[in-house]
Amino acid sequence: SGNPPPPPAEKYEYQAEVSRLMDLIVNSLYSNKDVFLRELISNASDALDKLRYLSVTDSQLLKEAVDLDIRIQTDKDNGIITITDSGIGMTRQELVDCLGTIAQSGTAKFLKAVKESKDAGTDNNLIGQFGVGFYSAFLVSDKVVVSTKSPKSDKQYVWEGEANASSYTIREETNPENLIPRGTRLTLYLKRDDKGFAHPERIQKLVKNYSQFVSFPIYTWQEKGITKEVEVDEDPAEA
Numbered sequence: 577s578g579n580p581p582p583p584p585a586e587k588y589e590y591q592a593e594v595s596r597l598m599d600l601i602v603n604s605l606y607s608n609k610d611v612f613l614r615e616l617i618s619n620a621s622d623a624l625d626k627l628r629y630l631s632v633t634d635s636q637l638l639k640e641a642v643d644l645d646i647r648i649q650t651d652k653d654n655g656i657i658t659i660t661d662s663g664i665g666m667t668r669q670e671l672v673d674c675l676g677t678i679a680q681s682g683t684a685k686f687l688k689a690v691k692e693s694k695d696a697g698t699d700n701n702l703i704g705q706f707g708v709g710f711y712s713a714f715l716v717s718d719k720v721v722v723s724t725k726s727p728k729s730d731k732q733y734v735w736e737g738e739a740n741a742s743s744y745t746i747r748e749e750t751n752p753e754n755l756i757p758r759g760t761r762l763t764l765y766l767k768r769d770d771k772g773f774a775h776p777e778r779i780q781k782l783v784k785n786y787s788q789f790v791s792f793p794i795y796t797w798q799e800k801g802i803t804k805e806v807e808v809d810e811d812p813a814e815a
């Protein structure tokens with residue numbers, strides 16, 4: 577017989593503050609939903625920064641020898657966006673700590689700030705300021721899958737959450753096709769009304785807009801092959 581079956585997915589309840597936060601976001605308090613891409617590119621960039629910084633004292637972290645970059649793939653027929661980075665990734669516990677809970681302090685302040693800004697009618701983007709950028713994925717997605725591999729663990733884990741759900745699941749990644757050497761891959765299953773975000777030209781426009789301060793190359797994938805979005809003063813001869 578083959579390998580033993582993988583352990584079943586484990587179900588976790590969100591911390592109450594996370595549920596409140598997600599309700600707020602899912603009810604799309606934010607008129608310009610574009611911010612989801614800025615937040616997710618920012619998270620990917622932070623994870624790459626973390627890896628680069630830690631690798632200065634621990635070169636083992638780079639043993640998977642993959643380039644430090646961000647790849648954004650769009651599937652416009654099925655309304656799916658995939659954002660993959662080769663950053664530090666997360667262990668199972670970090671998945672629970674990072675995506676299932678948020679620091680209480682930040683949340684209370686965030687919720688208060690949003691309420692005030694809502695009352696004040698000024699719809700500014702508070703999401704990024706409180707480290708809750710991940711949940712902005714639910715501005716445009718019914719379901720989000722986060723597959724992540726940290727150099728600190730020998731397994732890759734998959735977090736799965738849906739909008740308006742009170743719980744999420746975490747399981748081991750066992751499908752060889754889905755394995756990544758290191759980093760995090762987010763798969764966004766876009767809402768019916770937001771499938772337009774999966775059009776390559778729309779993503780490319782948003783990436784150009786948000787990638788100005790990102791010090792890693794961002795590639796967007798489309799039918800015709802890979803287009804390198806961020807021209808890092810490339811020598812024309814190499815182009």
Ligand SMILES: COC(=O)c1c(O)cc(O)c(Cl)c1CCC(=O)Nc1cc(O)c(OC)cc1O
Binds near residue numbers: 616661663678679710
């Ligand atoms: C380490 O960050 C990631 O793996 C990562 C990524 O590469 C891309 C992403 O879109 C997201 Cl959402 C993540 C996770 C970011 C995150 O929430 N990190 C994080 C948050 C915490 O509250 C924390 O506290 C222990 C630790 C974290 O790494």
